[in-house]
Amino acid sequence: MKMEVASLVLRSPLIVASGVLGSSGSLIKNVSENPSVGAVVTKTVTYKPRNGYENPTVVDLGYGFLNAMGLPNPGYLDYKVELASIKRDLEVPLIVSIGPSNGEEAGKMVEALNSVADGFEVNVSCPHAKNLGLEVGSDVQTVRKIVKAVRESTGKPVLVKISPNVTDFVDVARSAVDAGADAITAINTVRGMAIDVNAMKPVLSNLYGGLSGKAIHPVAVRIVYELYEKLEVPIVGCGGVYDWKDAVELMLAGATAVQIGSAIAYRKMSLNVFNEIEKGIIEYLTTKGFSSIRELVGLAHNS
Amino acid sequence: MRGSHYYHEANVVSNIRETIRVNTLVLRLNEGLNMAPGQFLMVWRPGEGEIPVTPSLIQGETLSLTIEKVGFTSNRLASLKPGEKVFLRGPLGNGFNLSLPGRYLLIGGGTGAASLTPAYLSLASKGVEALFLVGARDTENLVYISRLKELGVRFKVATDDGSEGFKGTLPEFFEELVSKDRFENVLTIGPEKMMVKIAEKCVDYGISCQVSLVRIVKCGLGLCGSCVLDPFGLRVCVDGPVFYGEKILGSDFGRFMRDEAGRRIEIVQ
The missing domain is CATH 2.40.30.10 (Translation factors)
Known part of the structure; x- marks a missing residue:
């Protein structure tokens, strides 16, 4: 089920979302061996190493995860070494997720990581990191500066992942496109909180975190739908894709490809979910008489 | 739900x-x-x-x-x-496989003496023959000894300085024991360098060896990657913490772990 997103040729439209594989190159290599995986997005890497927040950092709600990991990562220089060690063995495009706090950091990171990346996803939407993610991603001007710096440092495809936690997400996405983004990934997690009824305290040490999983799927569908009406670039749908219907729904709303994260964790990191979703989409295409997945994209819109 | x-x-x-x-x-x-x-x-x-x-x-x-x-x-x-x-x-995570046939030798270094105790008691309750070796640098650093006595555990002690029991390390004590006696299974919790030595000897002797690892665990759900063992991509929190020694020898086991930021750092003990 071949698909093209912003000049990335994917053997499947199903992409491993950022954040579910940690910093380990070996885990990325393992997942890339699954034929239904079209590409892998790495965990977000920042300019300086980050320890992340104290535990608890993730709450499993059953219907989704609430996390405030705090973007732990070894920093872009160490991470480059780790990615370089597996790059040769990867069978799919490697999209490196970066979390810069300004244009200068963005430019330096992309320049350094260009040799190991097939594309970049700019994280301007992490809802729980200070001076990063959403704190830069809610300001249209900052997003523009960061994406411009990324664009000037690479000829490879640039995706920008946006947040559902701002009302003007269309403006944020448009400023990213104006600054040179090739595609928009929507959405990152939805800000939320969990309180333990026995401890009577918020569970996350950061108090609030980002909700992913089944619960946010309708939010993703709505935002992809709206972006598809307003933008000319491809949209990569992300948010609560657990089965083929969830994926098809995002495509009908306007997504060219979809990312899967929480569902992998719920399957004990088994990537069978990719095989099942791909099979489901193929059957759906056959049943409905479509010859390619391309025909589905945005079909829910009146036009 | x-x-x-x-x-x-x-x-x-x-x-x-x-x-x-x-x-x-x-x-x-x-x-x-x-x-x-x-x-x-x-x-x-x-x-x-x-x-x-x-x-x-x-x-x-x-x-x-x-x-x-x-x-x-x-x-x-x-x-x-x-x-x-x-x-x-x-x-x-996954616990010990206690249904393998044969006699069991349990080897607990430091606090491992305490955390191996439930495995010993479970074997004993099923009538499986088991011997427990506990060890530390010296008498002062032995843990859980009075509790083991209360619980009626059959155990032997090794201290590096010989202040109590066998004089020497647990791998040395283990080697001496298996040269005289036959055990089909080893379970061990302790410093990783010690467990590596024991796991290697078990491969030599054809003994099944299960080791329990400690890493920085963040999510505990298998998704954050903080506790990964390279190059296999095994996650200690869900694939472990108990592993068969021979399956992870040659990996990060006993050599590397990840720090809070996910950087690989050398294990010193």
């Missing part, structure tokens, strides 16, 4: 000082945990962090945790007073 986010509330009944660096908390829960020896819990104190601990006793609603003071959270836990509370997430 309830995710694993649910925390069990536990009251501290007593806090026993084992050594200058190690304490055992005896806890009382409202409900017993259905937990296999070798599985672990994430132990949380709101505002003070959450760390992985393999219990040193699992008996109905009573649970004990033997905690070495390493960082802020473990220091706080080790200083709790009766009546204070902790919150437990789990059980998590």
Whole structure:
């Protein structure tokens, strides 16, 4: 089920979302061996190493995860070494997720990581990191500066992942496109909180975190739908894709490809979910008489 | 639908000082945990962090945790007073396989002597023959000895300086024992360099060896990658913490772990 997103040729439209594989190159290599995986997005890497927040950092709600990991990562220089060690063995495009706090950091990171990346996803939407993610991603001007710096440092495809936690997400996405983004990934997690009824305290040490999983799927569908009406670039749908219907729904709303994260964790990191979703989409295409997945994209819109 | 986010509330009944660096908390829960020896819990104190601990006793609603003071959270836990509370997430991970045929030799270094005890008691209750070796640098650093005696555990002691029992390390003691006696299975918890030596010898002798590893565990759900063993991409929190030694020899086992930021750092002990 071949698909093209912003000049990335994917053997499947199903992409491993950022954040579910940690910093380990070996885990990325393992997942890339699954034929239904079209590409892998790495965990977000920042300019300086980050320890992340104290535990608890993730709450499993059953219907989704609430996390405030705090973007732990070894920093872009160490991470480059780790990615370089597996790059040769990867069978799919490697999209490196970066979390810069300004244009200068963005430019330096992309320049350094260009040799190991097939594309970049700019994280301007992490809802729980200070001076990063959403704190830069809610300001249209900052997003523009960061994406411009990324664009000037690479000829490879640039995706920008946006947040559902701002009302003007269309403006944020448009400023990213104006600054040179090739595609928009929507959405990152939805800000939320969990309180333990026995401890009577918020569970996350950061108090609030980002909700992913089944619960946010309708939010993703709505935002992809709206972006598809307003933008000319491809949209990569992300948010609560657990089965083929969830994926098809995002495509009908306007997504060219979809990312899967929480569902992998719920399957004990088994990537069978990719095989099942791909099979489901193929059957759906056959049943409905479509010859390619391309025909589905945005079909829910009146036009 | 309830995710694993649910925390069990536990009251501290007593806090026993084992050594200058190690304490055992005896806890009382409202409900017993259905937990296999070798599985672990994430132990949380709101505002003070959450760390992985393999219990040193699992008996109905009573649970004990033997905690070495390493960082802020473990220091706080080790200083709790009766009546204070902790919150437990789990059980998590895979425990020991105790249904393999033959005799068992259990080797616990440091606090491993405590966290291997549930496995010993489970074997003993099934009438399986087991011998327990516990070790430390010296008498002062032996943990859980009085508890092992109370529980009627059949154990032998090794100390590096010979202040008690066999004079030498646990791998040396192990080597001496297996040269005279036959064991089909080894279970071990302790410093990783020690476990590597034991796992290597087990390969030589054709003994099945299960080791229990400790890493920085963050999510405990297999998704954050903090506890990964390279190059296999095994996650200690869900694929372990118990592994067959021969399956992970040559990996990060005994050589590397990841720090809070996910950087690979060398294991010194």
